[in-house]
Amino acid sequence: MSFKHTVVPFGTHRGARLCLKSAPQPSVVRAREPVRPTAGKVVGFLPSVKNKRQVAWESQLEKKACLLFEFSPVVASYREQPITISFPSGGCIRKYTPDFELQLNTGQRIYVEVKPASKLADDELKAKFRDIDAFWRQHGCYFIVITDAELNQPVRQSNLSFLRPYLSHQCSDDVIGQARLWLSSHQTVTLDELTNFIGSLSGAYALLAQGHITFDLDRPIDLDSLLTIQPEGSTNETCLFAYRTSPDFERCAFHDQPNIRGR
Numbered sequence: 001m002s003f004k005h006t007v008v009p010f011g012t013h014r015g016a017r018l019c020l021k022s023a024p025q026p027s028v029v030r031a032r033e034p035v036r037p038t039a040g041k042v043v044g045f046l047p048s049v050k051n052k053r054q055v056a057w058e059s060q061l062e063k064k065a066c067l068l069f070e071f072s073p074v075v076a077s078y079r080e081q082p083i084t085i086s087f088p089s090g091g092c093i094r095k096y097t098p099d100f101e102l103q104l105n106t107g108q109r110i111y112v113e114v115k116p117a118s119k120l121a122d123d124e125l126k127a128k129f130r131d132i133d134a135f136w137r138q139h140g141c142y143f144i145v146i147t148d149a150e151l152n153q154p155v156r157q158s159n160l161s162f163l164r165p166y167l168s169h170q171c172s173d174d175v176i177g178q179a180r181l182w183l184s185s186h187q188t189v190t191l192d193e194l195t196n197f198i199g200s201l202s203g204a205y206a207l208l209a210q211g212h213i214t215f216d217l218d219r220p221i222d223l224d225s226l227l228t229i230q231p232e233g234s235t236n237e238t239c240l241f242a243y244r245t246s247p248d249f250e251r252c253a254f255h256d257q258p259n260i261r262g263r
Helices: 062-073 117-121 123-139 154-170 171-186 191-198 201-209
Strands: 044-048 051-057 075-080 087-088 092-096 100-104 109-115 142-147 214-216 226-228
Touching: 044 092, 051 062, 051 075, 062 075, 062 100, 062 142, 062 154, 062 214, 075 109, 075 214, 092 123, 109 117, 109 123, 117 123, 123 142, 154 201, 171 191, 171 201, 191 201
Parallel strands: 109 142
Antiparallel strands: 044 051, 075 100, 087 092, 100 109, 214 226
């Protein structure tokens, strides 16, 4: 599965290398325990193939974000509640624990806050986020905010949720190569036709989930879904999520509309 959606590059920060050390993967020591019984609060775990462990989430928004991290090729790994920092803000020292840390294929680290968009109307909160951003910039890292405005994509989330179990399905190099070669010789191919070619519906789903075959992520997947391929490595720097950055925390622009999923 592959996508044409490309993110505008982050600005160049001083200090390209990360100074803070993180716990090695997959053994993770969280800065605080995120999942605990709380009245009226929905919490749970997402089985992550990318991280080879269960990833804890504290809200439905965080669960949706995890799914996008799981399928985004540019994200090599991610972890929740990674570290607690002390940063200067408003004339005093404050503490902050980000919701997630993303380790990118480029070697960069991004710290993520997941928040309802309505909260960003609070000028005091935005000022705090700007101070947090300044802290991470001093350490050669990045800080982004992802809101419900970016995460509430029912069709995309439904498709990814459906395909998630197939991330761990074994696809042989022969099947991958033959399927891609066969698709390259046809103008249009449906999921049903791919299934008949390789002789396995679960195998076809796995090819989509693992990015070997592309499809329109924002249309409900079915046997009539049209498939295609993209050159190997052409989408390795692609992410599936929109995001917001300092100073205004408005949504960042994208080169293309996000419509195709893959890696």
